[in-house]
Amino acid sequence: MHFSSLLALALAVPALLASSQTLDAAMTGTAGRKYFGTAADPGVLSDAAVAAVAASEFGAVTPENSMKWDATEASQDTFTLDTADALVEWAQTNSKLVRGHTLVWHSQLPAWVSALTDKDALTAALENHVTTLVKHFAGKIYAWDVVNEIFNEDGTFRDSVFYNVLGVDFVALAFRAAAAADPAAKLYINDYNLDYSGPKLEALISLVNDLIAADVPIHGIGSQAHLVAGASMIDTLATPLQALADTGLEVALTELDIRVPDPADEAALAGQQGDYEAAVGACVAVEKCVGVSVWGVSDKDSWIPDTFSGYGEGLLFDDAVEKKPAYEGAMAGMGA
Numbered sequence: 001m002h003f004s005s006l007l008a009l010a011l012a013v014p015a016l017l018a019s020s021q022t023l024d025a026a027m028t029g030t031a032g033r034k035y036f037g038t039a040a041d042p043g044v045l046s047d048a049a050v051a052a053v054a055a056s057e058f059g060a061v062t063p064e065n066s067m068k069w070d071a072t073e074a075s076q077d078t079f080t081l082d083t084a085d086a087l088v089e090w091a092q093t094n095s096k097l098v099r100g101h102t103l104v105w106h107s108q109l110p111a112w113v114s115a116l117t118d119k120d121a122l123t124a125a126l127e128n129h130v131t132t133l134v135k136h137f138a139g140k141i142y143a144w145d146v147v148n149e150i151f152n153e154d155g156t157f158r159d160s161v162f163y164n165v166l167g168v169d170f171v172a173l174a175f176r177a178a179a180a181a182d183p184a185a186k187l188y189i190n191d192y193n194l195d196y197s198g199p200k201l202e203a204l205i206s207l208v209n210d211l212i213a214a215d216v217p218i219h220g221i222g223s224q225a226h227l228v229a230g231a232s233m234i235d236t237l238a239t240p241l242q243a244l245a246d247t248g249l250e251v252a253l254t255e256l257d258i259r260v261p262d263p264a265d266e267a268a269l270a271g272q273q274g275d276y277e278a279a280v281g282a283c284v285a286v287e288k289c290v291g292v293s294v295w296g297v298s299d300k301d302s303w304i305p306d307t308f309s310g311y312g313e314g315l316l317f318d319d320a321v322e323k324k325p326a327y328e329g330a331m332a333g334m335g336a
């Protein structure tokens with residue numbers, strides 16, 4: 001063989017290897033972590049293209065809506081778990097980890113829960129909800145987001161029926177009930193705007209330290225990471241993530257998306273590629289970061305346009321479920 005063709009072959013081999021990688025293979029192989037996951041639900045998986053990418057690229061799945069209180073216990077003590085069951089079955093068939101999401105949250109909460117004013121009644125309702133869900137899925141869930149978004153930006157506790165009626169004790173109550181129902185599941189506290197230092201990050205860390213000191217079964221901290229492209233905090237994301245990990249618990253980026261003004265031009269997508277490299281790289285830089293989950297497979301199903309007016313295109317696959325430059329960015333963040 002001519003030297004130049006040998007050289008061409010030698011150069012082509014790494015490229016071939018890279019193209020056969022998947023996000024999850026890069027995260028579990030090259031980066032040595034547990035998973036690269038996505039949010040999904042049976043609804044979005046009914047699109048064959050989305051299901052194919054979800055099955056091939058990702059190693060974990062988080063139910064985007066199907067395990068929330070309004071979806072699972074719309075009226076008291078009547079549990080509707082078919083949609084969540086279908087997702088967990090899909091995950092098992094396709095060998096995916098499942099991140100259970102979420103047990104105690106002020107949002108997507110049925111009115112009957114918010115209407116409870118009696119301590120004992122709310123305690124019983126909370127324990128019943130947590131116990132029923134966690135028991136039902138026991139053995140099939142890698143980690144549960146036990147409490148979600150319980151802090152305000154200034155570090156005070158969010159105004160919710162749970163905090164208002166039970167005080168901070170609702171947190172320990174929820175974690176203890178979850179641990180009793182599935183001792184093997186990792187139990188997480190999850191929140192957003194943990195992407196920079198400030199009172200919210202500090203308050204969460206101080207609560208986690210208190211919980212650990214009180215022997216409450218808590219094992220992980222989820223940083224949602226709903227980010228805006230070009231934000232300078234993305235380049236320094238490893239610092240707050242390391243601060244969370246310094247509690248001694250494992251951490252994860254649980255709902256990553258990086259939104260851009262819609263429609264995005266080529267330059268915006270290139271910028272987003274760099275942001276994905278930095279955000280995913282932040283997890284890889286923090287030893288206790290076990291994984292990254294993006295908040296959806298394709299831009300066409302993303303919550304972003306409905307929630308942040310004028311923004312969109314925050315994920316790794318476009319409306320046609322094709323890889324975006326951001327995908328290469330995520331790969332580069334994992335050293336792949």
Ligand code: XIL
Binds near residue numbers: 303
């Ligand atoms: C969002 C879902 O993506 C939407 O489909 C739904 O309408 C509202 O909730 N933080 C969370 C997630 O913890 O559960 C939210 O998911 C996004 C913000």
